[in-house]
Amino acid sequence: MDMSSSHWTAADLPELDGRTVVITGANSGVGFGTATAFARAGAHVVLAVRDIGRGNEAARVIGGSHEVRRLDLADSMSIREFAESWQGDISILVNNAGVAMVPRGRTKDGFEMQFGTNHLGHFALTNRLLPHITDRVVTLASGAHKVGTIDFDDLDFAKSGYGPVKAYGRSKLANLLFTLELERRLRQAGSAVRATASHPGYAATELGTANRPKFLVGIVHMAGRLLAQTPEQAALPTLFAATQDLPGASYVGPDGRGEMHGYPTLVGRSAQASDVTVARRLWEVSEELTGVEFPLS
Numbered sequence: 001m002d003m004s005s006s007h008w009t010a011a012d013l014p015e016l017d018g019r020t021v022v023i024t025g026a027n028s029g030v031g032f033g034t035a036t037a038f039a040r041a042g043a044h045v046v047l048a049v050r051d052i053g054r055g056n057e058a059a060r061v062i063g064g065s066h067e068v069r070r071l072d073l074a075d076s077m078s079i080r081e082f083a084e085s086w087q088g089d090i091s092i093l094v095n096n097a098g099v100a101m102v103p104r105g106r107t108k109d110g111f112e113m114q115f116g117t118n119h120l121g122h123f124a125l126t127n128r129l130l131p132h133i134t135d136r137v138v139t140l141a142s143g144a145h146k147v148g149t150i151d152f153d154d155l156d157f158a159k160s161g162y163g164p165v166k167a168y169g170r171s172k173l174a175n176l177l178f179t180l181e182l183e184r185r186l187r188q189a190g191s192a193v194r195a196t197a198s199h200p201g202y203a204a205t206e207l208g209t210a211n212r213p214k215f216l217v218g219i220v221h222m223a224g225r226l227l228a229q230t231p232e233q234a235a236l237p238t239l240f241a242a243t244q245d246l247p248g249a250s251y252v253g254p255d256g257r258g259e260m261h262g263y264p265t266l267v268g269r270s271a272q273a274s275d276v277t278v279a280r281r282l283w284e285v286s287e288e289l290t291g292v293e294f295p296l297s
C-alpha cells in the first residue's frame with residue numbers, strides 16, 4: 001500500500017455517488033472545504049451545524065446533494081435528538097467542528113467548553129450514530145495535541161487552573177486517543193468501519209476568533225491571507241483520511257515543513273497520543289461522563 005500521497009488532491013477522490021457523508025461544523029472553514037469537495041465527488045452531504053441559518057447559507061454555496069441538520073455538540077440533548085432522528089446509512093462521519101482557545105466556559109451539561117465540545121460531544125455523537133455508519137469515522141485533531149496532557153483527576157482544570165491553550169491541547173489530544181480506542185473496539189467487534197484522524201495544518205478560518213476584539217481578528221485574517229492554506233487545501237488531509245485505504249487509527253496531515261502546508265501524508269503524534277492505556281481509560285471516563293456507551297460490543 002502506498003501511504004505517501006505525493007500530490008494527492010480533491011480531484012483524486014473516488015466517485016461517491018449515493019454515499020452519505022455527515023460533517024460536523026460544515027458551515028465554516030475546514031468543514032466547509034471538506035463538504036464542498038465531498039459534494040463535488042457526488043456524495044450526499046449532511047451539514048451538521050449549530051445554526052441552521054449559517055448552515056443554509058453555506059449549503060447554497062456548496063450545491064450538489066445536501067441537507068442541513070441542527071447539531072449543538074455542547075448540548076447532549078441536541079446530540080441525542082440528531083442521532084435518534086437519523087435513518088439510513090452513513091458512509092463517512094467527519095468529526096470536524098471545534099472551538100479553540102476560548103475563555104473558560106461550560107457546555108450545557110457543565111463540562112469544560114473545549115473538552116466538552118471537541119471531545120465529549122463527538123464521543124457521544126459517534127457512539128450514538130455508530131450502528132448507522134458503514135465505512136469511516138474521521139476525527140479532526142491538531143498539532144496542538146502535543147501541548148496537551150490528560151489529567152484524570154482534574155479534567156476540567158478545577159485544581160490546576162484554566163488556560164485556553166492547554167485546554168485546547170487537551171481536547172485535541174483526546175480526539176487522537178478517541179480515534180485509537182475507537183479503532184481497537186471496532187476491530188474487536190469485527191466491524192467493517194475504520195477510525196482515522198486528520199489535521200489541516202494552518203488554515204485561515206474563523207477558529208479562535210469568537211468574542212475577540214475586531215482589530216485582533218483583522219490581524220489574524222491578514223496573517224491568514226499571507227501565510228495560511230485556503231479551507232479547500234486544508235480539507236485535503238480529512239478527505240484523504242476519509243477515503244484512502246489506510247491502516248486503522250492513521251493520522252493524516254500536510255507534508256510541508258512543520259506540517260503547516262502541503263499535500264496529505266501520514267504524520268506522527270506525541271507519545272501520550274499513542275498510549276493505549278490512557279486511551280482506554282479516557283474512553284471509560286467519557287462513557288461515564290456522557291452516559292453513552294460503545295454500541296457494537
Ligand SMILES: NC(=O)c1ccc[n+]([C@@H]2O[C@H](COP(=O)([O-])OP(=O)(O)OC[C@H]3O[C@@H](n4cnc5c(N)ncnc54)[C@H](OP(=O)(O)O)[C@@H]3O)[C@@H](O)[C@H]2O)c1
Nearest residue numbers: 025028029030072073074097098140142202203205206207
Ligand atoms: N484552522 C486551523 O489552522 C486548524 C489547525 C488545526 C486543527 N484545526 C481543527 O479543524 C477543525 C475545524 O476548524 P476550523 O479551523 O474550520 O474552524 P472554524 O472556521 O471556526 O469552524 C469551526 C466549526 O465548528 C462549529 N462549532 C463550534 N462549536 C460547535 C458546537 N457546539 N456544535 C456544533 N458545531 C460547533 C462552528 O460553528 P459556528 O459557525 O456556528 O461557530 C464551525 O462550523 C477543528 O476541529 C479545529 O480544531 C484547525
